[in-house]
Amino acid sequence: MAALLAIPFLVPFFFLITMSIRTEADYRADPVGLPTTFTWDHLTDAWERADLGSGLVNSLITSAVGVVVACLVSMAAAYWFSIHRTRRADRLRWAIVVGYAFPAVIWLIPLFVIAARNGLTNNLIVLGLVYGASNIPFGVYMIHSFYRQVLRSEIMDAAALDGAGTLQTFRWIALPLARPAVAALAALVFVWSFGDLLFAVTFLQDSSKWTIPIAAATLVSRQTITPQGQAAAALVALAPSLVVVLVAQRALVRGFGGGSAD
Numbered sequence: 001m002a003a004l005l006a007i008p009f010l011v012p013f014f015f016l017i018t019m020s021i022r023t024e025a026d027y028r029a030d031p032v033g034l035p036t037t038f039t040w041d042h043l044t045d046a047w048e049r050a051d052l053g054s055g056l057v058n059s060l061i062t063s064a065v066g067v068v069v070a071c072l073v074s075m076a077a078a079y080w081f082s083i084h085r086t087r088r089a090d091r092l093r094w095a096i097v098v099g100y101a102f103p104a105v106i107w108l109i110p111l112f113v114i115a116a117r118n119g120l121t122n123n124l125i126v127l128g129l130v131y132g133a134s135n136i137p138f139g140v141y142m143i144h145s146f147y148r149q150v151l152r153s154e155i156m157d158a159a160a161l162d163g164a165g166t167l168q169t170f171r172w173i174a175l176p177l178a179r180p181a182v183a184a185l186a187a188l189v190f191v192w193s194f195g196d197l198l199f200a201v202t203f204l205q206d207s208s209k210w211t212i213p214i215a216a217a218t219l220v221s222r223q224t225i226t227p228q229g230q231a232a233a234a235l236v237a238l239a240p241s242l243v244v245v246l247v248a249q250r251a252l253v254r255g256f257g258g259g260s261a262d
Helices: 001-019 024-029 041-049 052-083 089-099 104-119 124-150 152-161 167-179 179-194 196-203 212-220 227-247 249-256
Strands: none
Touching: 001 041, 001 227, 024 227, 041 052, 041 212, 041 227, 052 089, 052 124, 052 167, 052 179, 052 227, 089 124, 104 124, 104 196, 124 167, 124 179, 124 196, 167 179, 167 249, 179 227, 196 212, 212 227, 227 249
16 A cells, blocks of 8 residues: 555656656657666766755755754753643643744745844855754654653653653653654654755855755756756755655654554
8 A cells, every 4th residue: 555655756756767867869759758778978967067966965964954953952842841741831832833834934034134144144054953943843743742652651750760850861761762753853854954945045145055956956947958957957856855765764654653663
């Protein structure tokens, strides 16, 4: 069943692969059929013309920063809400979660103005921090929901009887229990950050700092690039995210399933 559900998502990716490696003559003969001849020229041409190598490194930096920030803050906040089950804490938690529902464009421009006034644009670390902060509300909701299923009161009581403090309980009990949820959150934040174009094109004007979605979009928009070259650029930009999803699919299932999957 899972394989059947994955077909609609894998078919476009398969089409990008076949398009990016077919020759010009093969494309003219049958643009949508399976290729009969192969070439790596389109991939190498797109890699060099768009400087996709530099864009890949920049995207990895911003995505890594976003993952670390989102996971660390979300874990700490979700744990705090789990041990402070008061009405005021619940209101604060829902206020954070509701903030995730607002479109990014509402606060993106004010944030950019503040960053520009303080000389914080064209900075990959700052962009990574923005990615992390943008995903904290979702991370808090996700990990807190996970904690509600696995971090039972008897576990907390047993830790307290053993003399464990708040930080010790967090380090030795809460963190190990939350690994599936944290792994799932890390994968989702990486995929979102790596594929982001709106935030990146807003905060990064220097071409040497462009992430791979900007570099690929710039190449695709050129009139001189062939459809095969466009497909090659899109393939390079999408491949890392697909790899992360495939590697983390078990963690995604456990993270959303409350750790019930073996």
